[in-house]
Amino acid sequence: MKKLTPEQSKELLRILKDRFEKNMHRHEEIDWSNVQAKLEAAPEKLWSLHQMDTTDGEPDVVAYNQEQNEYMFCDCSTESPKGRRSVCYDQEALESRKKHKPENSAINMAASMGIELLTEAQYRALQKLENFDKKTSSWIQTPADIRKLGGALFCDYRFGHVFVYHNGADSYYGARGFRGALFV
Incomplete structure (x- = not known):
């Protein structure tokens, strides 16, 4: 399983929380503490978010699916990463x-990062x-x-x-x- 070191995880969570708080218009009804709990329980997802971030995607929460109890992160960089x-x-x-x-290719890169187009x-x-x-x-x-x-x-x-x-x-x-x- 691909996962970050504890230090990398802590730093990424700080970056994601800061971005989340600066862009509340993307997720007005969502509470960061719930998102963070889901991320801490899924280290492989944190690794994928790190890949998104290091390729300049600026991932952020953009939706919540109540039926699936899933948060959707998406690249929110102004231009294509x-x-x-x-x-x-x-x-x-x-x-x-x-x-x-x-x-x-886009499909290969996405798969290697654990994300989807x-x-x-x-x-x-x-x-x-x-x-x-x-x-x-x-x-x-x-x-x-x-x-x-x-x-x-x-x-x-x-x-x-x-x-x-x-x-x-x-x-x-x-x-x-x-x-x-x-x-x-």
Whole structure:
């Protein structure tokens, strides 16, 4: 199991609590002490949040699912996380590139971090909290039928609206990364 040292855990919890308190508009009905208790009981989730944070994702709580008793953390960096840009969509896309391959893919990176790419619905919900990706874009989970044809989806926020676009799954750009979700 991947886990942080006690010192790393303490520091990450401090960072997350500070971010939580500075951004109450993202989670007005949620009490930090409940979130912290769930995190302390799940060291592997703390490790994933650390991965999100060290790649400049600035993870924060954005939702609570009462039925599942789960908090949703999401990357809340203003732009797509810097440490996760210039990646194609998935392993198949990475392998299909003959020239100028990116170092990794969004799906591979997310899996190695223990997180998931946002769905379109999650991305749109995030944008209702505040506006993200005004200069960058983020890969999102792509339906199998689109992916089967070689495409992948990404989103951004322009002109006061969320836009969903398509591109070849093997494409990658310096301004495109991905936002992750983690459920605790």
